[in-house]
Amino acid sequence: MIDFGLTHIIMAVTGVVVGIVFGALPGMTATMAIAVFLPLTYAYDLHVSLFLLIGLYVGGISGGLIPAILVNIPGTPSSICTSFDGYPMAKRGEGSRALRLGITASLIGGLISLLVLFLFTPPLARIALRFSAVEKFLIILFALSVIAALSKGNMVTGIFAGFLGVLVALIGQFADNNRMRMVPDFLSVYLRSGFQLLPVLIGLFALVQIFREAEGGMRDERINADLSSEVRKFSFKDLKGQTVNLIRSALIGTFVGILPGVGGSAASLLSYSQAKNFSKHPEQYGTGCIDGLIASETANNGLTGGALIPLLSLGIPGDSTTAVLVGAFMLQGVQVGPLFITNNLDLWHVILFALLLCNFLMFFIMFYPIKHIASVIRLPKYRIFPVIILLCVVGAYSANNGIMFDVWTMLLFGVLGYFFVKIKLPTVPFLIGFILGDDLEKYFVDSIKGTGGSLSVFFTRPMAWVIWGLILASIAWAVYDARREKKRASCGGVA
Amino acid sequence: MKLSRNILAALLVIAAFAAPVFANPFQGQNVRVVIGSTSTAGDSYLIAETVSRHLGKALGANMKVDAVGAAVALDTMQKARPDGKTIMIFHDMTYLGVSFKAYDEIYRLENMEIGPRVAQNPGAAWAARKDAPYNTMAEIPGYLKANPDAKVRMACEAGGVSHIGFIAFWKWVENKYGKDIADRIVVIVGGSTSDKIQLLIDGNADVIFADYTSLLDYTKVDDKKIAMKFVGLLDNVEGIDVPSYADQGITLTDGSEFRFSKDFLIYLPKNFPAEMIKALDDAMKTVSEDPQFKGDMAKMSYRGSYLNSAAAKEFIYKKRDSLQGLIDSAPSLDDLVM
Numbered sequence: 111m112i113d114f115g116l117t118h119i120i121m122a123v124t125g126v127v128v129g130i131v132f133g134a135l136p137g138m139t140a141t142m143a144i145a146v147f148l149p150l151t152y153a154y155d156l157h158v159s160l161f162l163l164i165g166l167y168v169g170g171i172s173g174g175l176i177p178a179i180l181v182n183i184p185g186t187p188s189s190i191c192t193s194f195d196g197y198p199m200a201k202r203g204e205g206s207r208a209l210r211l212g213i214t215a216s217l218i219g220g221l222i223s224l225l226v227l228f229l230f231t232p233p234l235a236r237i238a239l240r241f242s243a244v245e246k247f248l249i250i251l252f253a254l255s256v257i258a259a260l261s262k263g264n265m266v267t268g269i270f271a272g273f274l275g276v277l278v279a280l281i282g283q284f285a286d287n288n289r290m291r292m293v294p295d296f297l298s299v300y301l302r303s304g305f306q307l308l309p310v311l312i313g314l315f316a317l318v319q320i321f322r323e324a325e326g327g328m329r330d331e332r333i334n335a336d337l338s339s340e341v342r343k344f345s346f347k348d349l350k351g352q353t354v355n356l357i358r359s360a361l362i363g364t365f366v367g368i369l370p371g372v373g374g375s376a377a378s379l380l381s382y383s384q385a386k387n388f389s390k391h392p393e394q395y396g397t398g399c400i401d402g403l404i405a406s407e408t409a410n411n412g413l414t415g416g417a418l419i420p421l422l423s424l425g426i427p428g429d430s431t432t433a434v435l436v437g438a439f440m441l442q443g444v445q446v447g448p449l450f451i452t453n454n455l456d457l458w459h460v461i462l463f464a465l466l467l468c469n470f471l472m473f474f475i476m477f478y479p480i481k482h483i484a485s486v487i488r489l490p491k492y493r494i495f496p497v498i499i500l501l502c503v504v505g506a507y508s509a510n511n512g513i514m515f516d517v518w519t520m521l522l523f524g525v526l527g528y529f530f531v532k533i534k535l536p537t538v539p540f541l542i543g544f545i546l547g548d549d550l551e552k553y554f555v556d557s558i559k560g561t562g563g564s565l566s567v568f569f570t571r572p573m574a575w576v577i578w579g580l581i582l583a584s585i586a587w588a589v590y591d592a593r594r595e596k597k598r599a600s601c602g603g604v605a
Numbered sequence: 606m607k608l609s610r611n612i613l614a615a616l617l618v619i620a621a622f623a624a625p626v627f628a629n630p631f632q633g634q635n636v637r638v639v640i641g642s643t644s645t646a647g648d649s650y651l652i653a654e655t656v657s658r659h660l661g662k663a664l665g666a667n668m669k670v671d672a673v674g675a676a677v678a679l680d681t682m683q684k685a686r687p688d689g690k691t692i693m694i695f696h697d698m699t700y701l702g703v704s705f706k707a708y709d710e711i712y713r714l715e716n717m718e719i720g721p722r723v724a725q726n727p728g729a730a731w732a733a734r735k736d737a738p739y740n741t742m743a744e745i746p747g748y749l750k751a752n753p754d755a756k757v758r759m760a761c762e763a764g765g766v767s768h769i770g771f772i773a774f775w776k777w778v779e780n781k782y783g784k785d786i787a788d789r790i791v792v793i794v795g796g797s798t799s800d801k802i803q804l805l806i807d808g809n810a811d812v813i814f815a816d817y818t819s820l821l822d823y824t825k826v827d828d829k830k831i832a833m834k835f836v837g838l839l840d841n842v843e844g845i846d847v848p849s850y851a852d853q854g855i856t857l858t859d860g861s862e863f864r865f866s867k868d869f870l871i872y873l874p875k876n877f878p879a880e881m882i883k884a885l886d887d888a889m890k891t892v893s894e895d896p897q898f899k900g901d902m903a904k905m906s907y908r909g910s911y912l913n914s915a916a917a918k919e920f921i922y923k924k925r926d927s928l929q930g931l932i933d934s935a936p937s938l939d940d941l942v943m
Binding site for chain 1: 644645646650651654655658669672674676677680684702707708758763764793794796799800802803804806807808809810818819820821822823825826828830831904905938939
């Protein structure tokens with residue numbers, strides 16, 4: 111039996127609401143929310159505090175869908191794919207439908223991953239152990255294969271942009287020997303840790319869009335039509351035919367969460383690319399297709415339960431947010447390691463219950479008032495864009511504890527992204543390369559560390575062969591699909 | 606006349622109430638406490654967070670720990686204004702990074718002010734897989750001697766405490782068993798504790814360095830894949846039955862004992878006002894005597910070990926200088942990596 115009362119509910123609600131706000135504000139993340147509120151947990155016992163922390167976690171991951179859908183700025187890196195289809199839906203007058211679909215998908219993803227956490231933690235932890243740096247490198251490579259899927263019709267340029275993103279991700283200090291690379295001396299102080307993800311993300315997504323709008327002149331127009339006369343309203347029937355997509359995406363999210371160090375953005379990208387590869391209408395992805403939105407949101411919430419599996423069963427945090435949770439446990443004198451569940455059965459039950467409660471709270475808190483939240487897009491552009499710019503500057507500035515260089519980074523990548531559009535270099539593959547570049551390098555280097563630099567390590571493990579097969583199949587399908595599409599288009603042209 | 610006497614009395618009352626405020630220059634201030642680690646689960650964060658919580662209360666300040674990592678933290682100390690709004694709590698890597706030339710000379714201790722010592726962590730430990738063919742660090746050269754094709758890969762961090770622990774051991778092996786054996790003990794550069802645990806589980810390292818408490822659970826499980834054993838501590842820890850370098854006879858080349866506990870000090874920007882350093886000293890002294898603080902530290906196997914800023918400065922300079930000879934005589938990490 112776990113201790114549960116009004117205080118616990120208040121903490122959970124507070125956590126979820128604050129988490130949603132952190133997730134929704136570009137530049138703020140769930141990790142940041144937990145880090146900020148960590149000291150508050152001393153005032154309460156660990157059981158009560160966990161409701162707050164898990165609420166922040168679930169809310170922080172979920173809140174990212176709001177700006178991704180409404181204004182095409184992913185609130186968190188893991189909601190990038192949400193904007194691919196969510197924003198086009200909002201533009202055609204289906205803003206609240208897209209939000210409600212995303213929220214429902216988030217709930218389903220969270221619940222499936224919770225079920226997996228509850229039922230299979232020990233065996234899945236054993237599987238996670240089989241995934242060495244070699245397999246993690248290959249999983250990142252697999253997630254990168256989404257670039258091929260997204261670059262249909264322009265694959266060479268897309269892959270080039272992806273590589274460029276990886277290259278930019280490698281700017282800064284190489285952690286193993288503290289040496290700087292690709293950084294001029296006068297910028298070495300600012301670029302020690304390279305360009306920070308959130309300012310780059312905000313620049314490439316938000317500023318580019320605002321620059322393009324500004325280019326056409328800021329007329330008195332609204333982002334979409336009046337919400338009361340929406341083109342199409344949300345109905346739970348929308349989820350009909352999405353069962354496979356929901357389960358697959360939730361399991362991909364949970365699985366990626368289980369792999370320590372591989373984050374939410376990889377989960378969402380991988381899930382999106384697989385949904386597209388398996389789809390009967392892949393050409394609709396990126397144009398406001400609900401399948402893509404559902405894949406992304408189910409996967410990034412599926413990550414929450416998955417990321418707790420290695421943390422609770424091995425003592426190894428699954429992502430940056432659960433890494434902060436380790437600090438919360440240890441400050442209260444709770445050892446987080448392979449004996450965590452055995453030695454802290456009560457805490458284990460509290461975590462499971464808090465996750466269940468917070469997922470439902472997230473759903474109710476976001477689902478019903480969403481029409482009011484979505485009404486933000488009824489504001490005319492010339493009013494909303496200055497607010498967005500202000501939010502972007504604040505978000506970039508606060509992303510790394512108030513460093514002005516991050517604001518310049520945001521501007522730089524905004525301008526760079528604008529020129530990418532002009533020269534027809536796709537921004538999304540660049541961003542995906544940038545997000546995954548760090549991990550790609552880390553796991554590549556970690557893989558060859560123990561072998562004295564031999565690349566054969568990538569071909570000696572059976573599990574690695576399986577992932578190689580998936581990568582090749584994914585790329586081959588993307589190439590085949592692109593050719594088929596081209597052929598169909600040319601036939602259409604002739605006709 | 607009567608009026609001015611009343612004014613004088615009122616001023617005296619105000620002054621009496623205001624005196625404590627003026628006496629504590631940190632009162633009501635927001636203080637950013639940077640640490641040289643990005644992890645919120647390592648000893649740097651746990652100690653800084655616990656100290657900040659208690660010290661903040663004693664100073665009447667709002668102290669917030671910011672886990673920025675070693676490079677950024679050192680840099681922050683060079684750029685921050687000496688106004689008490691930014692301080693650093695960090696361990697020996699503050700000077701070791703410069704001594705090992707992993708960080709520029711600009712970050713040397715002389716370019717900072719030294720505040721009080723706030724805590725110690727004596728539990729710097731080496732661990733191997735439970736089925737490793739050696740039980741202590743001292744047995745490793747014997748194992749290598751008996752197995753001419755074998756290598757032992759040890760995971761440590763460039764310029765960190767593990768680096769000094771590694772070279773002390775490596776020099777001892779070279780001195781006692783010869784360079785051929787020592788050359789077969791190689792470095793795998795690892796990052797956070799999680800990364801090192803993963804390196805050991807993946808079979809990419811044979812011995813890893815971490816905080817004793819962070820690995821304790823792994824020494825209690827039977828699961829072959831993750832089970833570990835401690836093979837040595839850099840110093841003895843009360844109540845812990847793991848032999849230290851000193852117990853194992855791992856000495857410096859001149860035969861003297863090698864012991865190393867991590868010392869956590871408050872570091873401050875250059876020209877930090879003396880009255881603020883005094884305020885930190887006084888508050889930290891009070892905190893270190895608080896049973897609640899002692900209990901919080903003990904819960905995590907750390908200990909408060911207060912030294913005022915003057916004594917802490919003398920101590921840390923002396924510690925740095927005593928290690929320089931060992932660092933200078935050791936081969937570069939670049940030559941020791943696999």
